[in-house]
Amino acid sequence: MNPRMSWLAVAWLGAVILMAGCDVKGERCRKCGMRVEDHPRWIAGLTTDSGATERFCSPRCLFAHWRSERGAGARHAWVTEYYTQKPTPVNEVLFVAGSDVIGPMGTALVPIAGRAAAEQFLGDHHGTRLVSADEITVEFLRGLAAKPARPTTED
Numbered sequence: 357m358n359p360r361m362s363w364l365a366v367a368w369l370g371a372v373i374l375m376a377g378c379d380v381k382g383e384r385c386r387k388c389g390m391r392v393e394d395h396p397r398w399i400a401g402l403t404t405d406s407g408a409t410e411r412f413c414s415p416r417c418l419f420a421h422w423r424s425e426r427g428a429g430a431r432h433a434w435v436t437e438y439y440t441q442k443p444t445p446v447n448e449v450l451f452v453a454g455s456d457v458i459g460p461m462g463t464a465l466v467p468i469a470g471r472a473a474a475e476q477f478l479g480d481h482h483g484t485r486l487v488s489a490d491e492i493t494v495e496f497l498r499g500l501a502a503k504p505a506r507p508t509t510e511d
């Protein structure tokens with residue numbers, strides 16, 4: 357293949373990837389509008405008051421919605437557990453806040469099953485707080501947004 361041909365091949369491949377990224381059919385985060393499948397490691401969801409299932413790009417968006425008026429009455433909230441990458445009920449994990457791990461919405465609320473594992477993560481990733489789902493209030497979420505961590509880990 358001559359250099360020009362290989363350049364074309366790369367350009368074509370790039371175009372294909374771009375088009376795939378622009379697929380408008382993907383399910384959107386109920387809170388921020390991002391495509392949930394773009395960040396499979398962070399997907400979260402719940403069942404609304406009326407019984408519909410909704411998904412979010414991240415635990416942060418899940419809680420922001422759930423703690424707002426629009427999320428009133430929602431139940432069966434779940435998150436993608438950090439290590440197992442499995443959907444896990446929010447009351448079966450602890451969330452590490454303020455760590456150096458970045459999610460789709462910036463500083464992540466990292467869901468981890470088991471207190472020992474969560475405390476280990478807190479230390480390893482310079483987290484600032486370990487909280488249960490009940491402790492994630494509107495005020496708590498506001499505090500998160502105002503305090504960006506040192507971004508050293510992508511995704």
Ligand SMILES: [Zn+2]
Pocket residue numbers: 385386387388389390412413414417461
């Ligand atoms: Zn979102």
